[in-house]
Amino acid sequence: MREFLSSKGVEYEERNEEDSREAREEMMERTGHDVVPALVSENREVVIGFDEGRLKELHGNN
Numbered sequence: 001m002r003e004f005l006s007s008k009g010v011e012y013e014e015r016n017e018e019d020s021r022e023a024r025e026e027m028m029e030r031t032g033h034d035v036v037p038a039l040v041s042e043n044r045e046v047v048i049g050f051d052e053g054r055l056k057e058l059h060g061n062n
Contacts, residue, residue: 001037001050008059012039 005012015023017036028034031046039047039055047054 001039001055004050004052004055005039005059008055010059 002012002014015027017024017027017034024034027038027040030040030044031038031048033048035048037050041047041058045058047058
């Protein structure tokens, strides 16, 4: 997911759920899932796992 987002010029903040209880709790609250990778976009849409098609919808098809 990192490589995909970087290739699209998308800025992101990476949080490691293994290192941060706060990050894990926030992801569970936002998504209802404890699955990684997960992305919450600026408009609060959630992508669980590396779903290239969905990421392209959110961040352009280029």
